[in-house]
Amino acid sequence: MYRYILRRLIYVIPMLLGISSLSFFIMQMAPGDALTTMALSPDVTDEIMEAMRARFWLDQPPYKQFFRWVTQMFKGDMGHSFLWHAPVTWVIKQRVFNTLLLTVVSLIVAWALAIPIGIHSAVNQYSWSDKLLTFFAFIGVSIPNWFLGLLLLYLNLTRGWGLPIGGMTSIDFAEFTFWEKVVDLARHMVLPVIVLSTGTLASLMRYMRSNLLDVLRQDYVTTARAKGLAERVVIYKHAVRNAINPLITIFGFQLGGILGGASLTEIVMNWPGIGSLMLNAVQGQDYYLVMGNLVIGAIMLILGNLTADVLLAASDPRIRYE
Amino acid sequence: MDFQGNGGALRSPWKMAWRKLRRHRLALMGMWVLILLHVFAIFADFFAPYSELTSDRRRTYHPPTKIHIFHEGKLVRPFVYEYKRVDTLRNIYEEDTSTMYPIRFFVRGDKYSFLGFETDIRLFGVDAPGKIYLFGADRYGRDIFSRLAYGGRRSLFIGIIGLVISLSIGLIYGGVSGYFGGWVDNLMMRIAEIIISIPSFYLLLALSAVLPTNIPPDQRFMLIVAILGFIGWAGLARVIRGMVLSIAKSEFVAGAEAIGASQPRIIIRHILPNTMSYVIVNATLSIPGFILSESGLSFIGVGIQHPVASWGNMLSEALNLSSLTRYPWLLVPGFFIFITVLSYSFFGDGVRDALDPRSRTV
Numbered sequence: 001m002y003r004y005i006l007r008r009l010i011y012v013i014p015m016l017l018g019i020s021s022l023s024f025f026i027m028q029m030a031p032g033d034a035l036t037t038m039a040l041s042p043d044v045t046d047e048i049m050e051a052m053r054a055r056f057w058l059d060q061p062p063y064k065q066f067f068r069w070v071t072q073m074f075k076g077d078m079g080h081s082f083l084w085h086a087p088v089t090w091v092i093k094q095r096v097f098n099t100l101l102l103t104v105v106s107l108i109v110a111w112a113l114a115i116p117i118g119i120h121s122a123v124n125q126y127s128w129s130d131k132l133l134t135f136f137a138f139i140g141v142s143i144p145n146w147f148l149g150l151l152l153l154y155l156n157l158t159r160g161w162g163l164p165i166g167g168m169t170s171i172d173f174a175e176f177t178f179w180e181k182v183v184d185l186a187r188h189m190v191l192p193v194i195v196l197s198t199g200t201l202a203s204l205m206r207y208m209r210s211n212l213l214d215v216l217r218q219d220y221v222t223t224a225r226a227k228g229l230a231e232r233v234v235i236y237k238h239a240v241r242n243a244i245n246p247l248i249t250i251f252g253f254q255l256g257g258i259l260g261g262a263s264l265t266e267i268v269m270n271w272p273g274i275g276s277l278m279l280n281a282v283q284g285q286d287y288y289l290v291m292g293n294l295v296i297g298a299i300m301l302i303l304g305n306l307t308a309d310v311l312l313a314a315s316d317p318r319i320r321y322e
Numbered sequence: 323m324d325f326q327g328n329g330g331a332l333r334s335p336w337k338m339a340w341r342k343l344r345r346h347r348l349a350l351m352g353m354w355v356l357i358l359l360h361v362f363a364i365f366a367d368f369f370a371p372y373s374e375l376t377s378d379r380r381r382t383y384h385p386p387t388k389i390h391i392f393h394e395g396k397l398v399r400p401f402v403y404e405y406k407r408v409d410t411l412r413n414i415y416e417e418d419t420s421t422m423y424p425i426r427f428f429v430r431g432d433k434y435s436f437l438g439f440e441t442d443i444r445l446f447g448v449d450a451p452g453k454i455y456l457f458g459a460d461r462y463g464r465d466i467f468s469r470l471a472y473g474g475r476r477s478l479f480i481g482i483i484g485l486v487i488s489l490s491i492g493l494i495y496g497g498v499s500g501y502f503g504g505w506v507d508n509l510m511m512r513i514a515e516i517i518i519s520i521p522s523f524y525l526l527l528a529l530s531a532v533l534p535t536n537i538p539p540d541q542r543f544m545l546i547v548a549i550l551g552f553i554g555w556a557g558l559a560r561v562i563r564g565m566v567l568s569i570a571k572s573e574f575v576a577g578a579e580a581i582g583a584s585q586p587r588i589i590i591r592h593i594l595p596n597t598m599s600y601v602i603v604n605a606t607l608s609i610p611g612f613i614l615s616e617s618g619l620s621f622i623g624v625g626i627q628h629p630v631a632s633w634g635n636m637l638s639e640a641l642n643l644s645s646l647t648r649y650p651w652l653l654v655p656g657f658f659i660f661i662t663v664l665s666y667s668f669f670g671d672g673v674r675d676a677l678d679p680r681s682r683t684v
Contacts, residue, residue, distance in 0.1 A: 022520070151653065
């Protein structure tokens with residue numbers, strides 16, 4: 001198992017090289033370079049521009065720039081953000097935690113609700129509650145999460161729910177006691193978490209329902225019932241455990257979508273994560289920041305997929321990685 | 323040849339699939355809604371009372387026009403009143419009940435060309451100076467209903483065109499990779515994996531930064547479609563490759579090789595058709611993804627840009643919270659996106675049940 005994880009981690013290195021070449025290539029295609037917006041400013045003289053170009057190697061041929069960028073990146077330096085006047089790694093570091101907090105909490109909420117709902121739907125197949133839940137699942141899967149965000153913001157403002165409308169903390173956050181801080185953060189998270197978890201919740205509960213229905217038709221479930229086990233034991237001890245495993249594979253697939261969905265949610269809900277950072281970087285033509293974001297996004301996705309594989313192996317004794 | 327002994331009534335698999343699909347009520351409903359929406363978009367010039375860019379500065383944020391059918395207690399043909407702006411600062415309007423404007427059909431409105439003909443016949447409208455805004459107006463006094471029709475041309479068809487692009491790349495890439503195997507396969511799959519391992523929305527954002535800023539809207543639209551297609555192919559290619567790997571070992575491929583068929587011919591004529599049912603199912607289920615990506619991008623202002631309409635960029639005004647609360651009709655395009663995606667998932671579900679007997683409805 002450890003050898004498997006280690007091998008997967010080593011495999012990440014050539015992947016990162018590929019991802020960074022792709023990011024670099026994309027940014028080479030973009031009009032101008034990282035300093036173009038700066039050159040428009042009247043305060044910046046030609047001499048300063050020359051000096052800046054030389055400092056960031058922009059006067060060098062692309063392949064040299066690329067080598068420099070990649071070697072620096074493996075040393076932990078992703079270049080300079082011209083928008084923030086700070087190193088890219090520092091800017092991203094400020095935001096990564098927020099994105100992770102939002103996605104992880106949304107995932108936990110989605111899973112914690114989807115599994116019991118899925119079990120309920122499968123056990124009471126075709127009951128009115130199952131049909132109602134199916135209906136909501138279709139809505140949840142089909143509604144664009146940024147549109148759901150707008151709707152919730154609208155309802156929040158017009159119906160007087162009194163939830164904060166954007167941002168992550170209140171202005172006077174620094175003066176709060178620890179518990180006030182927790183409550184404040186939680187209140188800011190309510191809407192973004194609803195928005196981000198809805199789609200995942202809806203599709204997961206459908207998967208859980210159909211997996212459990214499949215498992216309930218298996219012979220070993222009939223055996224368990226035949227030997228007189230209580231229905232509760234049959235469902236929770238025998239069936240549910242086997243129905244959850246395939247969901248972990250789906251978790252790996254969904255991760256990319258969740259990270260992407262998180263960026264739109266962050267933009268609509270004004271959440272200071274790397275999704276909204278990415279939009280600012282793209283709009284401000286802050287090329288190093290865009291490249292850094294692409295690489296960090298990819299690392300999060302790769303590590304998430306690895307986690308999913310490891311979880312699957314841990315939960316299913318039939319799977320052994322060598 | 324009749325091996326089943328049922329009197330020659332051997333049904334083709336496609337006919338059987340169609341029969342199954344017809345029994346799937348939700349799928350049919352989805353299909354009809356989609357047909358309606360597409361017709362609405364294709365004949366936007368006819369259905370929309372105003373042209374896409376017709377603006378009216380005196381009617382910014384005009385609320386949805388109420389349609390009246392009672393006048394002085396009697397049932398009359400549907401009519402509307404003109405709205406007068408009573409508060410220019412906050413855009414508050416009141417009905418001016420002095421004149422009735424009956425809704426007329428097949429009226430003359432803004433000019434457009436249809437199949438080379440210049441015409442100005444539009445489905446409905448009211449006499450000037452009356453105006454009819456079924457879903458209200460936006461910041462520039464443009465009719466949201468009309469812009470929905472025109473925007474549908476981009477927002478709906480982006481899904482289909484994007485799909486065609488990513489399907490063609492995915493099929494050929496996956497086919498070649500799976501058929502040749504060995505180091506070719508290895509290299510090609512590693513490249514696909516690089517694209518898969520970047521969260522697609524990040525990649526979309528980065529690529530939209532590459533687009534030149536001062537290009538005509540049509541070109542920008544085509545470039546956005548190209549980007550969407552470029553991002554979507556990798557996942558598909560990986561699955562196709564897996565299927566091709568197993569098909570390539572089958573006897574009929576060996577047979578084709580034995581009679582000297584060329585490699586492109588084997589891939590295109592013998593192997594890829596066998597992946598068809600998967601491809602069709604995957605296609606219907608992945609169109610909404612393209613539609614959502616486009617509308618998401620346009621919504622945050624990096625996709626299709628004003629003044630040209632797309633369902634996504636029509637919503638971007640709602641990002642301003644004070645506009646959102648005062649003029650909630652700005653949200654209408656979002657419901658259109660939602661209904662489109664919902665219809666595609668119903669339809670796609672039905673297609674999957676019809677074409678792939680092993681799969682189950684999730």
